[in-house]
Amino acid sequence: QSVLTQPPSASGTPGQRVTISCSGSTSNIGSNTVNWFRQLPGTAPKVLIYSNNQRPSGVPDRFSGSKSGTSASLAISGLQSEDEANYYCAAWDDSLNGHLVFGGGTKLTVL
């Protein structure tokens, strides 16, 4: 059971806008920033969004992140077939001396 809660799956058609939610608590999302990772099959995860809404260089502006209270969301606009992947949220948790926690992941399918 993951500390952060994500829907196990999401889907959309090319060109659509999809959102993936991530729910936590006051000790993690409520107190710290949220980061999003994308994992293609057989590869290591890569940072998609950091500090709630910042994109590393090279990440298209189709990807955006937001946070409100103890929840966060990742939005993908102009959905493309190559966006089919697993998406994970993560945040630092201040409890028990501090540690990083992940969501369980969301499998995005492009129909």
Added chain:
Amino acid sequence: QLQLQESGPGLVKPSETLSLTCKVSGGSISRSSYYWGWIRQSPGKGLEWIGSIYYSGSTYYNPSLKSRVTVSVDTSKNQFSLKVRSVTAADTAVYYCARHYCGADCYPDYWGQGTLFTVFS
């Protein structure tokens, strides 16, 4: 360009100790604001954070693994290591080493390719 490369035996028997090393190239492990850590992923499952270490030796651990895990650093070799004691089948996973940027809080910003570790009896 920064590169992180995991190495270690791919197979270990139950109750033994898993030992992995992450060699860092293209950058100094002693750079400020960066921790160095480990994350694992069981087959077909999600990501589980294990722990991280600063070049000075300061550590953070996943509370659920803390009693069995040690992360250490060797700045002279620009590498860091992971030991997991008393392994069971539940420790079978792909183990990733990752650089963690720590500003207001920490997140893994650069990952190694990962190495599969199997507990095999």
